[in-house]
Amino acid sequence: MFKWKTDEFSWVDFTIDILRILIVLGVVVGAWNTLSSGRISFAQWVNLFAAGLSQGSIYALIALGYTLVYGILLMINFAHGEVFMAGAFSTVFLAEALNRTGFLNEQPLLAILLMIMFAGLVSMTVAILLERVAYRPLRGSPRLVPLITAIGASFFLQYTFRGLYGSGFKAYPQVRILQGAISIGDINIPVVQVFVFGSALVLMLGLYWLVERTRVGKAMRAVSENKEVARLMGIDIDWVIMFTFGVGGFLAGSAGVINGMFRPQGVNFFMGFIPGIKAFTAAVLGGIGNIPGAMLGGLFLGVIEAIGPNLVLAGLGIPGANQLKDVIAFTMLVLVLIFRPQGILGERLSEQKA
């Protein structure tokens, strides 16, 4: 466990190990202080956990887009947060129209499905265009080139949508069927959170099936393993890469609508930035390029973000713990990069590849 004890002594290893001990100690002391004080009831913890799981489901759906593209092209598509925004922002107008006509509450499941399809198609189109126009011409360039292009594309998309839909905030209408809570004793889980987790799970399982059980999935895996060999086997590499971007885009658009059901407010041209960064963190946490890793990383990040401030930071007496939610997320990223650069499930991927 302690590298400096077994290998030749190194101050760097020693410092990292001390850091590990301090972090573990901080987490244990903070959690102990909070739990022993009994300030927060069991029902409130369950509530925080459920909210974290829902938020994590959305991160996971977006993270899948990052991980799919990385798996196939070894590039970070930093514009993926904007692909999420494109679907969510465009569909808010459809949602408003469905609400005005009464269809949203008369046929809620059909209406939500319609919105998910619409958002998925918008985001898919944006993702495919992005690949075709911005990334494909740069294939084969040094890895820094598409990375910088992705950042540029991210700004381009933000301000294009600002120009299209304005800079004000919009909100998804409330769906009556998703209001209320499921009560189990003292515990009340909001129906919308069950819906978010359930629908995200369906989409994630669908993706897993697509990648593992279909011909196109097999082609995606082949391209991911070795493009040249895949080409020799008759696989149309360009088409598979475009398809991968499309699938990632569809998931991001769907996440936009699911997010709109969960947190209806705050829909605007900038809404993809933070979830995009968080989803990227989730993908790295889980092991970038690894599909189950992205799912697990998203859920883990959502739960840690929801529970961490109240459990650890408040227990350590840190004021304004709730404001440090993002600090927890990004600290997790730094810790993973320091201690386990391959991510939570990263090892399994390398074993498979080997």
Place this chain on the structure above:
Amino acid sequence: MIGRIAAFTVVLSLLGCFLAPAAADEACADPLGCVAVEPEDPIAIGAMLVMSGAINYLGDDTLGGVELALLARDYSFLGHEIELVVEDSLCTAEGGQAAAQRLAADPMIVGAIGTNCSSAAQGAIPIISDAGLVMIAPSNTSPSLTNDDIAAGGSHLPGYFRTSQNGLIEGMRLAEFAALALKSETLATVHDGDPYTSGLARAVADTFAELGRDVVFEGAVNKGDTDMASILTEIAVHQPDVIYVPLFEPESNFFAAQMTHIPGLEDSIIIGGAASFSSSFPENTGDAAVGIYVSGPLVSGDAYDELLSQWVDEYGSDPPSGYHAHAYDATNLLLTALENVAVANDDGSLVFGRQAIRDAVAATKDYPGLTGRLTCREESPFAGDCSPGTALAVFIITEAEVYDDHWPPPVAWNFALDAFE
């Protein structure tokens, strides 16, 4: 020959360029300099308002107030046309700074209306003050803006005035409303670090404590936060009777909507600030907005009704927020000051001394505005405050505002009329 004439003309022109400012300076005895308006030139008035972003409705609302005040004079003043130069100050210190710099760079600007947001004012004040200009804000409420004790966080400088009420007054009244009208014993406050929201939260908490009640939680969220579960759970630990949340949208929407999911807050009452006094707040918050109290400006009287009907005639709909009357008053204060200090020359040109304009605005006493009788004060922490502070009420959001696009909501407490027991 032609070459000599050309050379003579050039020399004359250069002499003219050097001598003309000297002549203008000679005519101007004002310590901050003068604005000279030539006979055919318009009088330029600046406006630093939030014209884009999430709360651009506030900019539209106050711009309408300014335009109607100018329209009442037919955009004409002392024989000159009035030109309105609008700059987008956003709702940030950087936005206010940029807008102020653009106005300060224009030597023809005689004064400005704005900003909307207190944060933008903090960026604008030093530049406007250095440029010798005046700015009259229609919707700033942060107490720090009229406090000239820099060590105590004050940011007031000469040239800053406002027709909106000071947050100290608003905070005091809201705390009284919470303690005496709602009979609450415990209070939690939440701000977002903005001078407007933190100033109000501080003022409410201080007065609430002075009234012998308990302030059980004082916290903050980050601008841009969407997940409020963490802070709401922390507040739920204390189970306050009232939560004062003067946040802007969309944070206020997220806060109110997610509060319904948190065990322990079922009986807590939310009081929102004027930043949520907009028809978009109930629309975007949904069911959870019903029963929320929101403070906001309340103006009444025949003159105001007349303004409202002019508004509908001019813009075809109701005002989007509640500070148009304050903007109308701010514009009239500036125009009245200009009227009092203008030096008219025989050729029709006008000269305005910059210090004279400041002094004239500062000397405003009992001006009959739409928002009450305005008197500009000089003593800190109210330096530059011109509002009588009476045009304030607490409104309660009902289902009509959420579902039927009704606006404004019914008044729950009118500070000008209702008395505490």
